[in-house]
Amino acid sequence: MEKYKLPTRKQCLNLLKQYRVPEHIVKHSIIVAKLAVFLAEKLKEKGIFVDVNLTDRACLLHDIARPCDFGESDYNAIAGQDKTKWRQLKSEYEDLCHEEIAYELLRGEYPELASTIKTHRYMAIIDENEKPTTWEEKLVYYADKRIMHDRIVPLKERLEEAHKRNAHLHKKQAQSDISTSKVDPLIFKLEEEIFSKIDSNPLDVTDEYIDSYLSDDSQD
Numbered sequence: 001m002e003k004y005k006l007p008t009r010k011q012c013l014n015l016l017k018q019y020r021v022p023e024h025i026v027k028h029s030i031i032v033a034k035l036a037v038f039l040a041e042k043l044k045e046k047g048i049f050v051d052v053n054l055t056d057r058a059c060l061l062h063d064i065a066r067p068c069d070f071g072e073s074d075y076n077a078i079a080g081q082d083k084t085k086w087r088q089l090k091s092e093y094e095d096l097c098h099e100e101i102a103y104e105l106l107r108g109e110y111p112e113l114a115s116t117i118k119t120h121r122y123m124a125i126i127d128e129n130e131k132p133t134t135w136e137e138k139l140v141y142y143a144d145k146r147i148m149h150d151r152i153v154p155l156k157e158r159l160e161e162a163h164k165r166n167a168h169l170h171k172k173q174a175q176s177d178i179s180t181s182k183v184d185p186l187i188f189k190l191e192e193e194i195f196s197k198i199d200s201n202p203l204d205v206t207d208e209y210i211d212s213y214l215s216d217d218s219q220d
Contacts, residue, residue, distance in 0.1 A: 004110075004112040004113075005109065005110055006053055006057050006112075007061075007110060007113070009057070009060065012057055012060040012061050013026075013060070015061060015064060016029070016060070016061070019064050019085065019089075019105075020067075020082040020085045020086070021063065021064060021066065021067065022067065024149065024150070025066050027150040028149055028150050029059060029061070029062060029063050030060065030150075031147050031150045031151070031152065031207075032059040032062065032140075032143045032146075032147045033059035033060050033143075034207075034210060035143040035147065035205070035210065036055050036056070036140055036143035037052055037055060037056050037059075038205070038210045038213065039142075039143065039198070039205075040052045040055045040056075040135070040136075040139055042198040042200070043194075043197055043198060046197055046198055046199075048135065049135075050135045050136060050139070054116060055116075055135075055136045055140065057110075058113055058120075058136060058140045059139075059140055059143060059144075061113070061117060062099075062102065062117050062120050062140055062144060063098065063102075064102050064105065065093075065098040065101035065102045066098045067082075067089075067098075068089050068090045068097075068101050069097065069098045089101060097121060099117065099118055099119075099120055099121040099124075100118065100121075102117045102118070103115070103117060103118040115137075116134070116136050116140060117140065119131065119132040119133075119140070119141060120132070120137075120140050120141045120144050122162075122183060124141070125183055125186045125187065125190070126183055126186060132190075138190060138193075139194070141190070142187070142190055142191060142194060145158055145159065145162075145187055146202075148161055151207065152205065152206055152207050152210075155187065155188065155191055155202065159180075159184055159187065163180055
């Protein structure tokens with residue numbers, strides 16, 4: 001299989017610092033990676049090839065440009081240097097969402113990684129040209145939708161919280177409702193696809209469950 005360049009985990013964390021990603025987003029990204037890597041390993045146990053390192057690095061960097069989606073009012077309590085960095089990125093990529101900006105930032109040195117990150121946009125799953133198709137893309141997309149801040153929660157709870165939190169981004173609530181009615185069922189279908197492969201119940205996969213699994217595995 002063709003090899004491609006990936007950053008190390010340490011390099012990923014340094015990139016997050018370089019782009020002044022807030023600590024709460026870094027914590028979120030680390031937990032997204034924790035869940036996605038767990039699922040990747042379980043798929044591999046079933047004989048399904050998944051690049052665990054690509055999955056891990058894409059999760060760590062999936063929100064590297066997330067502050068570019070913040071509104072100007074969100075910047076008020078932020079340190080000056082951070083605001084300067086984010087405003088610079090927003091100005092340079094003013095018509096792009098954070099997933100697309102991450103792609104632009106990373107595609108030169110890490111094209112495979114950049115492409116994997118780009119597909120985690122909420123609406124991408126209904127776009128034939130952008131929807132996640134590889135296992136790595138699917139796991140990044142799905143894991144992000146299971147993490148509320150820095151906790152693994154049921155998919156339904158996470159989606160409801162995200163819709164409520166992001167309602168202000170939609171000019172018309174009706175349009176928001178139309179979008180979620182199309183997208184959410186496909187995310188549940190993706191969840192079913194993943195967990196049918198590993199013979200598990202998604203509700204059983206919690207932070208504690210993964211920690212226990214990793215602890216047991218390390219003792220073998």
